[in-house]
Amino acid sequence: MALHFERSEFDARLARLLAKMQEEKLDAMLLFAQESMFWLTGYDTFGYCFFQTLVVKADGTTVLLTRSADLRQAQLTSVISDIRIWVDRVNADPTLDLKELLVELDLLGRRIGVEYDTHGMTGRVARLLDNQISTFGQIVDASYLVSRLRLVKSPTEIAYVERAAALADDALDAALALIKPGADEADILAAMQGAIFSGGGDYPANEFIIGSGAEALLCRYKAGRRKLDANDQLTLEWAGAYAHYHAAMMRTVVIGDPTHRHRELYNACLETIQAIETVLKPGHTFGDVFDMHAKIMDERGLARHRLNACGYSLGARFSPSWMEHQMFHIGNPQEIEEGMSLFVHMIIMDSDTGTAMTLGQTYLTTSQAPKSLSRHQLEFLNR
Numbered sequence: 001m002a003l004h005f006e007r008s009e010f011d012a013r014l015a016r017l018l019a020k021m022q023e024e025k026l027d028a029m030l031l032f033a034q035e036s037m038f039w040l041t042g043y044d045t046f047g048y049c050f051f052q053t054l055v056v057k058a059d060g061t062t063v064l065l066t067r068s069a070d071l072r073q074a075q076l077t078s079v080i081s082d083i084r085i086w087v088d089r090v091n092a093d094p095t096l097d098l099k100e101l102l103v104e105l106d107l108l109g110r111r112i113g114v115e116y117d118t119h120g121m122t123g124r125v126a127r128l129l130d131n132q133i134s135t136f137g138q139i140v141d142a143s144y145l146v147s148r149l150r151l152v153k154s155p156t157e158i159a160y161v162e163r164a165a166a167l168a169d170d171a172l173d174a175a176l177a178l179i180k181p182g183a184d185e186a187d188i189l190a191a192m193q194g195a196i197f198s199g200g201g202d203y204p205a206n207e208f209i210i211g212s213g214a215e216a217l218l219c220r221y222k223a224g225r226r227k228l229d230a231n232d233q234l235t236l237e238w239a240g241a242y243a244h245y246h247a248a249m250m251r252t253v254v255i256g257d258p259t260h261r262h263r264e265l266y267n268a269c270l271e272t273i274q275a276i277e278t279v280l281k282p283g284h285t286f287g288d289v290f291d292m293h294a295k296i297m298d299e300r301g302l303a304r305h306r307l308n309a310c311g312y313s314l315g316a317r318f319s320p321s322w323m324e325h326q327m328f329h330i331g332n333p334q335e336i337e338e339g340m341s342l343f344v345h346m347i348i349m350d351s352d353t354g355t356a357m358t359l360g361q362t363y364l365t366t367s368q369a370p371k372s373l374s375r376h377q378l379e380f381l382n383r
Helices: 007-023 034-041 068-077 094-104 123-133 145-149 155-176 185-198 213-217 260-276 286-299
Strands: 028-031 053-057 062-066 083-085 111-114 138-141 209-212 232-242 245-255 311-313 341-350 355-364
Touching: 007 028, 007 034, 007 053, 007 145, 028 034, 028 145, 034 053, 034 062, 034 145, 053 094, 062 068, 062 094, 068 083, 094 123, 155 185, 155 232, 155 245, 155 355, 185 209, 185 232, 209 213, 213 232, 232 355, 245 341, 260 286, 260 341, 260 355, 286 341
Parallel strands: 028 111, 062 083, 111 138
Antiparallel strands: 028 053, 053 062, 209 232, 232 245, 245 355, 311 341, 341 355
């Protein structure tokens, strides 16, 4: 089998999940998040764009219900031994197949947790599922149960995150070698993604962000490319990806003569991220990280130009987003623990002057100060 982890690690993850299920008094879980299935069993597919679910019983039994196209995918990439197929057909309702499976597994009338908040669960599937099993037993929204277990990474996972971070650095090196007046965004983007593929990495879970000129103020990908002017700004957000584990980075590169505003905003980004490093450790919460971000930005008069979040947890993720559920935003009580991989980003978009400035990298939390996973310094980039 094409597994990224030893069987013992999957066994340990299942034990952690079962302990949490016992704590929550759940007789079974219906996993719809591809990340949950990958973490628990190694199952690696983009077939979650169709209906599939992994049933996990409190006794450790696991059964995958999926389509025929993913049968061999599950056999090759996972430790799942019991794989059931629902049949593609006109007006197919695979929740009927799921209900029959739950009856077979003696789960009628039991307390069942469901991962609703995931890209693998469409609104239509949620309605069909609720119609089928709402009277079947007690249904509980357990969307974040597995994602919280995944926050703290194992030593093998950390090795993958570190490899992803090295690939992210390689991508920045490839970009910086090309960025100059007249350079084409298409060539820069191709070089960045090519460096990751050449290094043995994967597709990222979402598109890289690249934008110059006025589009440097965007923090989302958009179609279309342009060439850099003699005096310009280029915002990049990307991630190295290895075995689906991500390490993200973000930079705004100034081409030609930097403006005073570029320097001013860069200094605010650097001061804020350095201050965040003092609270990015056990004993603090995700909310504390955001509070530090907001305090410094607002004291500098940048409240209108900053975002309402300044980063998030990273790990093994699938399209359409490499972001995990837990984010640095106001009031988030999630405690920071040793062994988390966390992306911190400073994003300032000054629409009044048309000036962009960003700075971001991924950290590994330790018992003390966080460890930056990038070999690049947080320097002002000017080409």
